[in-house]
Amino acid sequence: MKIEFTLNNKPETVDTDPMRRLLDVLRDDFGLSGVKEGCGEGECGACSVLVNGEIVFSCITPVGTVEGCTILTIEGYRKTDRYRTLEKALEEAGGVQCGFCTPGFVLAAEALLRRNPHPSEDEIREGLSGNLCRCTGYSGIVEGIRAVAEREGLWAT
Amino acid sequence: MGNMTDAYRPGSLEEAYRVRARTGAVPLAGGTDLMVRHRRPAGLVPDPGCPVLLIGHLESLARVEEGPDAVRIGACATYTSLLKHESVPEILKRCIGLLASPPIRNRGTLGGNICNSSPAGDTLPVLYALDCSLVLASTRGERVLPIDRFITGPGKNTLADDEIVKEIVVPKNSFSSQYYRKVGTRRANALSKISFAGLFSKESGRVRDIRIAIGAVAPTIVRSREIEGSLKGMPIAMLKKTAGAVAARYKPLIRPISDQRSTERYREGVSLRLLEQYLTTGIEQEE
Numbered sequence: 001m002k003i004e005f006t007l008n009n010k011p012e013t014v015d016t017d018p019m020r021r022l023l024d025v026l027r028d029d030f031g032l033s034g035v036k037e038g039c040g041e042g043e044c045g046a047c048s049v050l051v052n053g054e055i056v057f058s059c060i061t062p063v064g065t066v067e068g069c070t071i072l073t074i075e076g077y078r079k080t081d082r083y084r085t086l087e088k089a090l091e092e093a094g095g096v097q098c099g100f101c102t103p104g105f106v107l108a109a110e111a112l113l114r115r116n117p118h119p120s121e122d123e124i125r126e127g128l129s130g131n132l133c134r135c136t137g138y139s140g141i142v143e144g145i146r147a148v149a150e151r152e153g154l155w156a157t
Numbered sequence: 158m159g160n161m162t163d164a165y166r167p168g169s170l171e172e173a174y175r176v177r178a179r180t181g182a183v184p185l186a187g188g189t190d191l192m193v194r195h196r197r198p199a200g201l202v203p204d205p206g207c208p209v210l211l212i213g214h215l216e217s218l219a220r221v222e223e224g225p226d227a228v229r230i231g232a233c234a235t236y237t238s239l240l241k242h243e244s245v246p247e248i249l250k251r252c253i254g255l256l257a258s259p260p261i262r263n264r265g266t267l268g269g270n271i272c273n274s275s276p277a278g279d280t281l282p283v284l285y286a287l288d289c290s291l292v293l294a295s296t297r298g299e300r301v302l303p304i305d306r307f308i309t310g311p312g313k314n315t316l317a318d319d320e321i322v323k324e325i326v327v328p329k330n331s332f333s334s335q336y337y338r339k340v341g342t343r344r345a346n347a348l349s350k351i352s353f354a355g356l357f358s359k360e361s362g363r364v365r366d367i368r369i370a371i372g373a374v375a376p377t378i379v380r381s382r383e384i385e386g387s388l389k390g391m392p393i394a395m396l397k398k399t400a401g402a403v404a405a406r407y408k409p410l411i412r413p414i415s416d417q418r419s420t421e422r423y424r425e426g427v428s429l430r431l432l433e434q435y436l437t438t439g440i441e442q443e444e
Contacts, residue, residue, distance in 0.1 A: 040199060062188050
Protein backbone atom coordinates (compact mmCIF):
# COMPACT_ATOMS: atom_id res chain seq x y z
CA MET A 1 0.00 0.00 0.00
CA LYS A 2 1.25 3.49 -0.82
CA ILE A 3 1.28 5.67 2.29
CA GLU A 4 2.02 9.37 2.32
CA PHE A 5 2.84 11.45 5.36
CA THR A 6 4.90 14.40 6.46
CA LEU A 7 7.95 13.31 8.42
CA ASN A 8 10.02 15.89 10.27
CA ASN A 9 8.60 18.63 8.03
CA LYS A 10 9.28 16.77 4.76
CA PRO A 11 6.63 15.06 2.61
CA GLU A 12 7.41 11.34 2.26
CA THR A 13 5.85 8.34 0.54
CA VAL A 14 6.43 4.70 1.39
CA ASP A 15 5.13 1.66 -0.47
CA THR A 16 4.96 -1.03 2.15
CA ASP A 17 2.83 -3.43 4.19
CA PRO A 18 0.30 -1.19 6.00
CA MET A 19 0.51 -3.41 9.09
CA ARG A 20 4.22 -2.72 9.55
CA ARG A 21 4.93 -0.91 12.77
CA LEU A 22 5.57 2.80 12.35
CA LEU A 23 8.61 2.14 14.58
CA ASP A 24 10.20 -0.18 11.99
CA VAL A 25 9.43 2.14 9.09
CA LEU A 26 11.04 5.09 10.91
CA ARG A 27 14.13 3.15 11.97
CA ASP A 28 14.72 0.87 8.98
CA ASP A 29 13.43 2.90 6.02
CA PHE A 30 14.39 6.38 7.25
CA GLY A 31 17.34 5.59 9.56
CA LEU A 32 15.76 7.47 12.46
CA SER A 33 17.43 5.57 15.27
CA GLY A 34 16.37 8.06 17.93
CA VAL A 35 13.08 6.17 17.91
CA LYS A 36 13.87 3.31 20.30
CA GLU A 37 12.28 -0.07 20.72
CA GLY A 38 11.86 -0.97 24.37
CA CYS A 39 8.98 -3.26 25.20
CA GLY A 40 7.37 -3.43 21.77
CA GLU A 41 3.89 -3.51 23.30
CA GLY A 42 2.95 0.04 24.24
CA GLU A 43 4.09 -0.03 27.85
CA CYS A 44 7.41 1.82 28.02
CA GLY A 45 7.26 4.83 25.71
CA ALA A 46 10.81 4.56 24.28
CA CYS A 47 9.30 4.50 20.77
CA SER A 48 7.14 7.62 21.29
CA VAL A 49 6.70 10.03 18.39
CA LEU A 50 4.27 12.87 17.76
CA VAL A 51 1.49 12.17 15.25
CA ASN A 52 -0.47 15.33 14.44
CA GLY A 53 1.01 16.84 17.60
CA GLU A 54 -0.14 14.03 19.90
CA ILE A 55 2.15 11.58 21.65
CA VAL A 56 1.80 8.07 20.22
CA PHE A 57 3.59 4.72 20.65
CA SER A 58 5.10 3.93 17.24
CA CYS A 59 5.58 0.25 18.19
CA ILE A 60 1.82 -0.39 18.14
CA THR A 61 0.91 2.01 15.34
CA PRO A 62 0.42 0.32 11.97
CA VAL A 63 1.99 2.55 9.32
CA GLY A 64 -1.21 2.30 7.25
CA THR A 65 -3.00 4.40 9.88
CA VAL A 66 -0.73 7.45 9.52
CA GLU A 67 -1.68 8.24 5.92
CA GLY A 68 -1.89 12.03 5.59
CA CYS A 69 -0.54 12.60 9.12
CA THR A 70 2.27 14.80 10.33
CA ILE A 71 4.95 12.88 12.21
CA LEU A 72 7.68 14.38 14.34
CA THR A 73 10.54 12.32 15.77
CA ILE A 74 13.34 13.46 18.05
CA GLU A 75 15.50 14.00 14.94
CA GLY A 76 13.07 16.62 13.65
CA TYR A 77 12.36 18.11 17.04
CA ARG A 78 16.01 18.62 17.95
CA LYS A 79 16.29 21.43 15.42
CA THR A 80 13.92 23.62 17.44
CA ASP A 81 14.50 26.18 20.18
CA ARG A 82 12.07 24.28 22.36
CA TYR A 83 14.23 21.17 22.11
CA ARG A 84 17.37 23.08 23.02
CA THR A 85 15.63 24.60 26.03
CA LEU A 86 14.35 21.21 27.23
CA GLU A 87 17.72 19.57 26.65
CA LYS A 88 19.46 22.13 28.83
CA ALA A 89 16.85 21.91 31.57
CA LEU A 90 17.02 18.10 31.68
CA GLU A 91 20.81 18.28 31.80
CA GLU A 92 20.77 20.70 34.70
CA ALA A 93 18.13 18.75 36.65
CA GLY A 94 19.81 15.37 36.18
CA GLY A 95 16.98 14.09 34.02
CA VAL A 96 19.17 11.97 31.74
CA GLN A 97 21.31 9.00 32.60
CA CYS A 98 21.61 6.13 30.10
CA GLY A 99 19.53 8.09 27.59
CA PHE A 100 17.51 5.24 26.07
CA CYS A 101 14.15 6.60 27.25
CA THR A 102 15.09 10.25 26.72
CA PRO A 103 13.78 10.84 23.17
CA GLY A 104 10.38 9.52 24.29
CA PHE A 105 10.33 11.65 27.41
CA VAL A 106 11.35 14.77 25.50
CA LEU A 107 8.54 14.28 22.97
CA ALA A 108 6.04 13.50 25.75
CA ALA A 109 7.12 16.76 27.42
CA GLU A 110 6.63 18.66 24.16
CA ALA A 111 3.14 17.17 23.71
CA LEU A 112 2.26 18.13 27.28
CA LEU A 113 3.64 21.68 27.11
CA ARG A 114 1.85 22.32 23.80
CA ARG A 115 -1.46 21.51 25.47
CA ASN A 116 -0.63 23.00 28.82
CA PRO A 117 2.29 25.48 28.95
CA HIS A 118 2.19 25.72 32.76
CA PRO A 119 1.46 22.25 34.13
CA SER A 120 1.42 21.40 37.83
CA GLU A 121 3.66 18.61 39.08
CA ASP A 122 0.71 16.20 38.97
CA GLU A 123 -0.06 17.20 35.40
CA ILE A 124 3.58 16.68 34.43
CA ARG A 125 3.58 13.20 35.99
CA GLU A 126 0.30 12.41 34.25
CA GLY A 127 1.66 13.67 30.91
CA LEU A 128 4.73 11.45 31.27
CA SER A 129 2.83 8.43 32.60
CA GLY A 130 3.22 6.49 29.34
CA ASN A 131 7.00 6.60 29.58
CA LEU A 132 9.26 4.48 31.77
CA CYS A 133 12.75 5.40 32.96
CA ARG A 134 14.84 2.86 34.86
CA CYS A 135 17.72 5.20 35.75
CA THR A 136 16.64 8.57 37.05
CA GLY A 137 13.70 7.76 39.31
CA TYR A 138 11.72 10.42 37.37
CA SER A 139 12.34 13.27 39.80
CA GLY A 140 15.07 14.82 37.66
CA ILE A 141 12.87 14.59 34.56
CA VAL A 142 9.87 16.15 36.31
CA GLU A 143 12.09 18.85 37.80
CA GLY A 144 13.59 19.70 34.42
CA ILE A 145 10.20 20.08 32.79
CA ARG A 146 8.87 22.10 35.69
CA ALA A 147 11.85 24.45 35.47
CA VAL A 148 11.25 24.95 31.75
CA ALA A 149 7.54 25.53 32.25
CA GLU A 150 8.13 28.10 34.97
CA ARG A 151 10.94 29.92 33.26
CA GLU A 152 10.31 29.88 29.57
CA GLY A 153 7.64 31.46 27.47
CA LEU A 154 8.30 29.20 24.49
CA TRP A 155 5.08 27.21 24.83
CA ALA A 156 2.78 30.00 25.91
CA THR A 157 0.32 31.01 23.24
CA MET B 158 9.22 -9.91 5.02
CA GLY B 159 6.82 -12.49 3.57
CA ASN B 160 3.50 -11.70 2.05
CA MET B 161 1.85 -8.36 2.44
CA THR B 162 -1.08 -8.16 4.80
CA ASP B 163 -4.33 -7.64 2.95
CA ALA B 164 -5.33 -4.28 4.28
CA TYR B 165 -7.96 -1.88 3.08
CA ARG B 166 -8.20 1.82 3.71
CA PRO B 167 -11.71 2.84 2.61
CA GLY B 168 -12.36 6.45 1.70
CA SER B 169 -15.85 6.48 3.18
CA LEU B 170 -18.05 4.60 5.63
CA GLU B 171 -20.12 3.18 2.77
CA GLU B 172 -17.00 1.83 1.13
CA ALA B 173 -15.95 0.36 4.49
CA TYR B 174 -19.26 -1.56 4.69
CA ARG B 175 -18.79 -2.88 1.17
CA VAL B 176 -15.20 -4.00 1.78
CA ARG B 177 -16.17 -5.60 5.08
CA ALA B 178 -19.03 -7.49 3.41
CA ARG B 179 -16.85 -8.63 0.52
CA THR B 180 -13.71 -9.61 2.44
CA GLY B 181 -14.65 -10.02 6.12
CA ALA B 182 -11.60 -7.87 6.95
CA VAL B 183 -11.28 -7.15 10.68
CA PRO B 184 -11.84 -3.49 11.58
CA LEU B 185 -8.83 -1.71 13.11
CA ALA B 186 -9.10 1.84 14.48
CA GLY B 187 -6.07 2.72 16.64
CA GLY B 188 -4.59 -0.77 16.74
CA THR B 189 -3.65 -0.58 20.43
CA ASP B 190 -5.11 -4.04 21.14
CA LEU B 191 -4.64 -5.79 17.79
CA MET B 192 -1.01 -4.75 17.33
CA VAL B 193 -0.10 -6.16 20.74
CA ARG B 194 -2.11 -9.35 20.29
CA HIS B 195 -0.53 -10.11 16.90
CA ARG B 196 2.96 -8.84 17.56
CA ARG B 197 5.95 -10.81 16.35
CA PRO B 198 9.66 -10.43 17.04
CA ALA B 199 11.18 -7.00 16.37
CA GLY B 200 11.26 -6.05 12.72
CA LEU B 201 8.61 -8.57 11.63
CA VAL B 202 5.20 -7.35 10.55
CA PRO B 203 2.45 -8.10 13.11
CA ASP B 204 0.33 -10.83 11.60
CA PRO B 205 -3.37 -10.82 12.42
CA GLY B 206 -3.85 -13.85 10.13
CA CYS B 207 -6.71 -12.18 8.29
CA PRO B 208 -7.35 -9.08 6.19
CA VAL B 209 -7.55 -5.77 8.04
CA LEU B 210 -9.94 -2.88 7.49
CA LEU B 211 -8.47 0.45 8.60
CA ILE B 212 -11.30 2.64 9.87
CA GLY B 213 -9.64 4.96 12.41
CA HIS B 214 -9.39 7.80 9.87
CA LEU B 215 -13.12 7.85 9.01
CA GLU B 216 -14.47 11.09 10.43
CA SER B 217 -18.06 9.88 10.26
CA LEU B 218 -17.12 7.29 12.90
CA ALA B 219 -15.44 9.81 15.19
CA ARG B 220 -18.31 12.20 15.93
CA VAL B 221 -20.07 12.81 19.22
CA GLU B 222 -23.65 14.01 18.86
CA GLU B 223 -25.98 14.98 21.65
CA GLY B 224 -29.69 14.46 21.03
CA PRO B 225 -32.67 15.05 23.34
CA ASP B 226 -32.58 11.55 24.88
CA ALA B 227 -29.13 10.20 24.19
CA VAL B 228 -25.54 10.99 23.34
CA ARG B 229 -24.25 9.11 20.32
CA ILE B 230 -20.53 8.46 20.43
CA GLY B 231 -18.75 7.45 17.23
CA ALA B 232 -17.02 4.09 17.65
CA CYS B 233 -13.69 5.50 16.42
CA ALA B 234 -13.58 8.71 18.46
CA THR B 235 -10.30 8.53 20.39
CA TYR B 236 -10.39 8.44 24.17
CA THR B 237 -8.51 11.75 24.23
CA SER B 238 -11.20 13.41 22.11
CA LEU B 239 -13.92 12.09 24.46
CA LEU B 240 -12.14 13.54 27.50
CA LYS B 241 -12.53 16.98 25.93
CA HIS B 242 -16.17 16.61 24.89
CA GLU B 243 -18.81 18.24 27.07
CA SER B 244 -21.57 15.75 26.18
CA VAL B 245 -19.64 12.70 27.40
CA PRO B 246 -20.93 11.53 30.83
CA GLU B 247 -18.72 12.29 33.80
CA ILE B 248 -18.28 8.65 34.85
CA LEU B 249 -17.02 7.73 31.38
CA LYS B 250 -14.52 10.58 31.46
CA ARG B 251 -13.30 9.50 34.88
CA CYS B 252 -12.81 5.96 33.61
CA ILE B 253 -11.01 7.11 30.46
CA GLY B 254 -8.78 9.39 32.55
CA LEU B 255 -7.55 6.27 34.38
CA LEU B 256 -7.27 4.13 31.27
CA ALA B 257 -3.75 3.16 30.16
CA SER B 258 -1.64 6.25 29.37
CA PRO B 259 -1.88 9.39 27.21
CA PRO B 260 -0.27 7.78 24.12
CA ILE B 261 -2.79 4.90 24.25
CA ARG B 262 -5.68 7.32 24.85
CA ASN B 263 -4.60 9.25 21.77
CA ARG B 264 -5.21 6.17 19.62
CA GLY B 265 -7.61 3.87 21.47
CA THR B 266 -11.38 3.97 20.92
CA LEU B 267 -14.57 2.79 22.60
CA GLY B 268 -15.37 0.70 19.52
CA GLY B 269 -12.07 -1.15 19.96
CA ASN B 270 -12.58 -1.72 23.68
CA ILE B 271 -16.07 -3.10 23.01
CA CYS B 272 -15.08 -5.36 20.11
CA ASN B 273 -12.08 -6.66 22.02
CA SER B 274 -14.72 -7.85 24.51
CA SER B 275 -12.22 -8.53 27.28
CA PRO B 276 -13.80 -8.98 30.73
CA ALA B 277 -11.11 -6.53 31.89
CA GLY B 278 -11.97 -3.88 29.26
CA ASP B 279 -11.79 -0.69 31.29
CA THR B 280 -14.75 1.13 29.78
CA LEU B 281 -17.13 -1.84 29.78
CA PRO B 282 -18.49 -1.65 33.37
CA VAL B 283 -19.24 2.03 32.77
CA LEU B 284 -20.99 1.35 29.46
CA TYR B 285 -23.00 -1.45 31.10
CA ALA B 286 -24.01 0.79 34.02
CA LEU B 287 -25.04 3.55 31.62
CA ASP B 288 -27.34 1.09 29.76
CA CYS B 289 -25.53 1.75 26.48
CA SER B 290 -26.60 0.27 23.17
CA LEU B 291 -24.53 -0.26 20.07
CA VAL B 292 -25.41 0.65 16.51
CA LEU B 293 -24.13 -2.19 14.33
CA ALA B 294 -24.05 -1.25 10.68
CA SER B 295 -23.46 -3.01 7.37
CA THR B 296 -24.55 -2.84 3.73
CA ARG B 297 -27.75 -4.54 4.96
CA GLY B 298 -28.63 -1.62 7.21
CA GLU B 299 -28.38 -1.01 10.94
CA ARG B 300 -29.44 -2.82 14.09
CA VAL B 301 -29.27 -1.64 17.68
CA LEU B 302 -28.25 -4.00 20.45
CA PRO B 303 -27.80 -3.42 24.20
CA ILE B 304 -24.12 -3.90 25.09
CA ASP B 305 -24.84 -6.80 27.47
CA ARG B 306 -26.41 -8.70 24.58
CA PHE B 307 -23.51 -7.91 22.25
CA ILE B 308 -20.70 -9.28 24.43
CA THR B 309 -21.16 -13.00 25.06
CA GLY B 310 -17.89 -14.16 26.64
CA PRO B 311 -14.18 -13.37 26.98
CA GLY B 312 -13.18 -12.05 23.55
CA LYS B 313 -16.55 -13.11 22.15
CA ASN B 314 -19.35 -11.01 20.72
CA THR B 315 -22.16 -11.18 18.22
CA LEU B 316 -20.70 -8.86 15.60
CA ALA B 317 -21.62 -10.35 12.21
CA ASP B 318 -18.87 -10.87 9.63
CA ASP B 319 -20.09 -7.95 7.55
CA GLU B 320 -20.84 -5.53 10.41
CA ILE B 321 -18.99 -2.61 11.94
CA VAL B 322 -19.74 -1.05 15.33
CA LYS B 323 -20.74 2.43 14.26
CA GLU B 324 -21.94 4.21 17.38
CA ILE B 325 -22.37 3.82 21.09
CA VAL B 326 -25.71 5.21 22.24
CA VAL B 327 -25.62 6.52 25.80
CA PRO B 328 -29.10 7.31 27.19
CA LYS B 329 -29.22 10.66 29.01
CA ASN B 330 -29.95 10.38 32.70
CA SER B 331 -29.20 12.39 35.78
CA PHE B 332 -27.58 10.71 38.75
CA SER B 333 -26.86 12.03 42.20
CA SER B 334 -23.51 10.26 42.23
CA GLN B 335 -21.24 8.63 39.64
CA TYR B 336 -18.59 6.33 41.04
CA TYR B 337 -15.71 4.56 39.29
CA ARG B 338 -12.88 2.60 40.84
CA LYS B 339 -10.12 0.68 39.14
CA VAL B 340 -7.84 -1.71 40.99
CA GLY B 341 -4.54 -2.15 39.19
CA THR B 342 -0.88 -2.69 39.92
CA ARG B 343 0.05 0.89 39.24
CA ARG B 344 -1.72 4.09 38.30
CA ALA B 345 -0.75 4.29 34.64
CA ASN B 346 -0.85 1.63 31.98
CA ALA B 347 -1.92 -1.25 34.22
CA LEU B 348 -4.67 -3.54 33.03
CA SER B 349 -7.42 -3.86 35.61
CA LYS B 350 -7.46 -6.54 38.28
CA ILE B 351 -10.98 -5.31 39.02
CA SER B 352 -12.99 -2.35 37.81
CA PHE B 353 -16.19 -1.06 39.37
CA ALA B 354 -18.84 1.38 38.17
CA GLY B 355 -21.75 2.62 40.29
CA LEU B 356 -24.52 5.04 39.36
CA PHE B 357 -26.97 6.19 41.98
CA SER B 358 -29.89 8.54 42.27
CA LYS B 359 -32.18 9.23 45.19
CA GLU B 360 -35.58 10.70 45.87
CA SER B 361 -36.79 11.81 49.31
CA GLY B 362 -34.32 9.67 51.21
CA ARG B 363 -34.93 6.57 49.14
CA VAL B 364 -33.16 4.80 46.30
CA ARG B 365 -34.64 5.93 43.00
CA ASP B 366 -32.11 4.17 40.77
CA ILE B 367 -28.96 2.18 41.45
CA ARG B 368 -26.73 0.47 38.91
CA ILE B 369 -23.66 -1.57 39.72
CA ALA B 370 -21.32 -3.10 37.15
CA ILE B 371 -18.11 -4.97 37.96
CA GLY B 372 -15.37 -5.86 35.48
CA ALA B 373 -12.69 -8.58 35.37
CA VAL B 374 -14.45 -10.84 37.88
CA ALA B 375 -16.45 -13.10 35.52
CA PRO B 376 -16.46 -14.08 31.81
CA THR B 377 -18.48 -10.94 31.08
CA ILE B 378 -19.23 -7.79 33.07
CA VAL B 379 -21.31 -8.53 36.18
CA ARG B 380 -24.53 -6.57 36.47
CA SER B 381 -27.74 -7.80 38.11
CA ARG B 382 -30.92 -5.96 37.27
CA GLU B 383 -32.71 -8.29 39.69
CA ILE B 384 -30.66 -7.21 42.70
CA GLU B 385 -30.72 -3.57 41.58
CA GLY B 386 -34.52 -3.75 41.21
CA SER B 387 -34.91 -5.09 44.74
CA LEU B 388 -33.02 -2.07 46.09
CA LYS B 389 -35.20 0.55 44.40
CA GLY B 390 -37.45 2.39 46.79
CA MET B 391 -35.43 1.27 49.80
CA PRO B 392 -34.65 3.95 52.41
CA ILE B 393 -30.99 4.92 52.02
CA ALA B 394 -30.32 4.33 55.72
CA MET B 395 -31.54 0.77 55.31
CA LEU B 396 -29.41 0.21 52.21
CA LYS B 397 -26.34 1.25 54.16
CA LYS B 398 -27.26 -0.99 57.11
CA THR B 399 -27.79 -4.05 54.92
CA ALA B 400 -24.80 -3.41 52.62
CA GLY B 401 -23.04 -6.61 53.71
CA ALA B 402 -26.08 -8.73 52.95
CA VAL B 403 -26.60 -7.05 49.57
CA ALA B 404 -22.94 -7.59 48.66
CA ALA B 405 -23.32 -11.26 49.61
CA ARG B 406 -26.11 -11.59 47.04
CA TYR B 407 -23.56 -10.76 44.34
CA LYS B 408 -21.24 -13.54 45.49
CA PRO B 409 -22.61 -16.26 43.16
CA LEU B 410 -22.18 -13.86 40.20
CA ILE B 411 -18.51 -13.18 40.99
CA ARG B 412 -16.63 -15.99 39.26
CA PRO B 413 -13.11 -14.70 38.69
CA ILE B 414 -10.08 -16.49 37.32
CA SER B 415 -6.46 -16.34 38.38
CA ASP B 416 -4.14 -14.89 35.76
CA GLN B 417 -0.87 -12.99 35.58
CA ARG B 418 -2.55 -9.89 37.01
CA SER B 419 -4.31 -11.27 40.06
CA THR B 420 -5.75 -14.31 41.78
CA GLU B 421 -9.26 -15.63 42.03
CA ARG B 422 -9.31 -15.16 45.79
CA TYR B 423 -8.07 -11.59 45.64
CA ARG B 424 -10.58 -10.64 42.96
CA GLU B 425 -13.50 -12.17 44.85
CA GLY B 426 -12.52 -10.66 48.20
CA VAL B 427 -11.81 -7.19 46.87
CA SER B 428 -14.88 -6.98 44.64
CA LEU B 429 -17.19 -7.88 47.54
CA ARG B 430 -15.51 -5.28 49.72
CA LEU B 431 -15.77 -2.70 46.96
CA LEU B 432 -19.49 -3.49 46.75
CA GLU B 433 -19.95 -3.08 50.47
CA GLN B 434 -17.98 0.13 50.51
CA TYR B 435 -19.95 1.48 47.57
CA LEU B 436 -23.29 0.74 49.23
CA THR B 437 -22.29 2.31 52.54
CA THR B 438 -20.31 5.38 51.49
CA GLY B 439 -19.70 5.32 47.72
CA ILE B 440 -23.30 6.11 46.80
CA GLU B 441 -22.91 9.51 48.40
CA GLN B 442 -19.47 10.36 47.10
CA GLU B 443 -17.90 10.91 43.75
CA GLU B 444 -14.82 8.92 43.03
